[in-house]
Amino acid sequence: MTDKIESIVGSIKAGFSAGEYKFRGEISLLVKPEQIVEVCQVLKDEHNFQQLTEQTAVDYWPEQKPRFHIVYKLRSLDDNLIIGLRVPLNGNAPTLPTIEGVFKNANWFERELWGMFGIHIEGHSDLRRIVTPYDWEGHPLRKDYPLGYEEVQYSFNFDEIDLRKPYAKE
Amino acid sequence: MEENTRLTLSEASMEDIKHLVSDRAIQGETVLLNMGPQHPSTHGVLRLLLELDGEEVVNCVPDVGFLHTGIEKNMEAKTYMKALTMTDRLDYLNNLGNNLTYSIAIEKLTGLDVPPRAQAIRVILAEFQRIASHLIFLATTGLDVNATSVWMYCFRERELILDIFEMCSGQRMMTSFIRPGGIWRDVPVEFEDAVRSFIKIFPSRIDEYEALLTNNPIFIDRTVDIGVLTPEDALNWGVTGPMLRASGVDYDLRKTNPYMGYEQYDFEVPTRSEGDTFARYIVRMDEMRQATRIIEQALDKLPYGPVRSNNRKYVPPPRSELGTSMEALIHHFKLWTEGFSPPKGSVYAATESPRGELGVYLESDGGPKPYRVHFRTPSFTNLQVLPLLSRGHLVADIVMLIGTVDIVLGDVDR
Numbered sequence: 001m002t003d004k005i006e007s008i009v010g011s012i013k014a015g016f017s018a019g020e021y022k023f024r025g026e027i028s029l030l031v032k033p034e035q036i037v038e039v040c041q042v043l044k045d046e047h048n049f050q051q052l053t054e055q056t057a058v059d060y061w062p063e064q065k066p067r068f069h070i071v072y073k074l075r076s077l078d079d080n081l082i083i084g085l086r087v088p089l090n091g092n093a094p095t096l097p098t099i100e101g102v103f104k105n106a107n108w109f110e111r112e113l114w115g116m117f118g119i120h121i122e123g124h125s126d127l128r129r130i131v132t133p134y135d136w137e138g139h140p141l142r143k144d145y146p147l148g149y150e151e152v153q154y155s156f157n158f159d160e161i162d163l164r165k166p167y168a169k170e
Numbered sequence: 171m172e173e174n175t176r177l178t179l180s181e182a183s184m185e186d187i188k189h190l191v192s193d194r195a196i197q198g199e200t201v202l203l204n205m206g207p208q209h210p211s212t213h214g215v216l217r218l219l220l221e222l223d224g225e226e227v228v229n230c231v232p233d234v235g236f237l238h239t240g241i242e243k244n245m246e247a248k249t250y251m252k253a254l255t256m257t258d259r260l261d262y263l264n265n266l267g268n269n270l271t272y273s274i275a276i277e278k279l280t281g282l283d284v285p286p287r288a289q290a291i292r293v294i295l296a297e298f299q300r301i302a303s304h305l306i307f308l309a310t311t312g313l314d315v316n317a318t319s320v321w322m323y324c325f326r327e328r329e330l331i332l333d334i335f336e337m338c339s340g341q342r343m344m345t346s347f348i349r350p351g352g353i354w355r356d357v358p359v360e361f362e363d364a365v366r367s368f369i370k371i372f373p374s375r376i377d378e379y380e381a382l383l384t385n386n387p388i389f390i391d392r393t394v395d396i397g398v399l400t401p402e403d404a405l406n407w408g409v410t411g412p413m414l415r416a417s418g419v420d421y422d423l424r425k426t427n428p429y430m431g432y433e434q435y436d437f438e439v440p441t442r443s444e445g446d447t448f449a450r451y452i453v454r455m456d457e458m459r460q461a462t463r464i465i466e467q468a469l470d471k472l473p474y475g476p477v478r479s480n481n482r483k484y485v486p487p488p489r490s491e492l493g494t495s496m497e498a499l500i501h502h503f504k505l506w507t508e509g510f511s512p513p514k515g516s517v518y519a520a521t522e523s524p525r526g527e528l529g530v531y532l533e534s535d536g537g538p539k540p541y542r543v544h545f546r547t548p549s550f551t552n553l554q555v556l557p558l559l560s561r562g563h564l565v566a567d568i569v570m571l572i573g574t575v576d577i578v579l580g581d582v583d584r
Binding site: 052 | 244408542544
C-alpha cells in the first residue's frame, strides 16, 4: 500500500514539479493553483482516485505569501488509498480554478470556500454563499474576522442597536 | 408584477437564481414552490426550492445554512479539550461518533495511545449510537409515509439506548464521554446487564419493524424504484455510508481502515445493488443487526484495565492522585487552564458515522488551541445528490428522499 502511494506521489512530483509534505503517515502534495485541475484529473483517470473526500482551506493571516492553503483529500476506494493536495494562495483576494469538472461534489465545498474564506472560485457554476445568508458581509472563517464583539440586542434597545449594527440585518 | 413576486420567493433576486432553474420557469410554464425551512418533513431546517411541472419535480435546489452555528470558528478560540464539547452539537444524532472522530484526530496528531478497554467501550458506544441514529431514520421515514406506529416503536428502543448513555455519562445526548486518550471514566457495573438485555431483545424488535414495513405494499409502492442512484454517480458525487452501499459499492471505513480495533470483530457490510429508496432502507435495517453483533462481541471480549491513557501531558490524572502527588496537581492545573499543545502539523481522521464518512481535518500551530478544524460531514456531501435523485419524481417522493438520504441539519450546516 505504501509502495503504491509512493510511486503515485513520485510520478506527480516529476510531472508537475510538485512539493511534498509528510506528517503522521499522511502524504500531501504541494501543487500550484494553475495546475490543480490537471493534477486532479490525472489522479482520477490514471491513478483511480474516485472520490473527493475533503476540500477546505486554512488561513495563515497575517502572512501573505501564502495567505491560504487549500486542502484536498482524494480517496481511492478500490486501492484503499488517500492522498492530500495542498494549494498555496497568496494575497487577500485569491482566485482558484474550480475542480467541479472533475469531482462534482466540489460544488458545495467550493461555495463554502467562497462564503467562509472569500476565495473566488473561477469557472464555478453557482458561486453563492452556502451556509451564511446571501447578504452576509465578510468571510467568517478568516483569521482577521472577529469572533463575537457583537452588541447584544434586548427588547428595550433593539432599534437603537439595529441602526448601527453592521451584519446580519434582516 | 405578479409574475415577478411569484418567481423571486425569498431568494435574493431572480437574477441570482436564474441559472438554477430552467427556461420554462422564467417563461412561467413551470411553478416555483418553496418547501421549508419550517416544514416537518425536511427533518430540520432544510429549505428546498422546487420547480414543478404539475406534480412532477423538474428541479430542486437545496438551500442550507439555517442551522449554521459557526462551530468551526468557535473551536479555534477554545482549547482542544473545551472544543470537544462543541463536537457533540454537530450531528446531534451521532454525538459519541463526533467525539470519537475528533478524539482520534487529536490522538493521531499527538501520538497518544488508547488503552484496549477504552477502545472496546468506544466501539460499543459508537455502535449504539449507530443503532439510535438508524432508529430515528426509521421512525421519521416511517412517519413520512404515515406509518405512525413505527415511530412509536423506534423511539421506545431508542430510549433504552439513551438510558445506557445516561448511565455512563450522566447525559442522554450531549455526552462528551469519549475524550482524547480514552473515555471520561469507566462504565458503571450496571452497564453490562443493561447492554446484554438490550442486545437480547433488539434483533426481534428489528423483525417487528420489518414486519410493519418491508412487505407492506404501500411502503413498497412508495419506495421501490424511487430516486435511483447509480454507483458511478454515487462515487462522483462523493456519497458515502449506507447510501453508497445501497448503490452497490462495498465500502465501509470500519472494514477498510479499521480504527479502535474494529478488525477484531466479525461483522458484515450490508450492500444492495438497486440504489433506490427501498435499498437504502434495507441497508440501514441490516446495519442495525450487524451493529448488535459488534456490540455483543465487544462486550464479550471487553478487557479489564485502565480507560485513559497514562500520558499525563495530554490526559488529566485521576482525582485520587491529586491529594498525594505534586506532579499530578501540576498536570491537572496545566491541563485545565492552559490545555495541551500538540506538535505543529495537520492530520485527517475519518470514521464511519451512521450517515457515512465523518472526517476531521485538524491543523495545529503548536499552540493550545486548534488552528483550524474542519468537519467533513457526510450529510453535507450526501445532500448534494438530492436534486439528482428527485428529478422526475412527485413532490410526495421528495419527502421520502430527504428521509433516506438521512440528513441531519446540524451536520450539514455546522
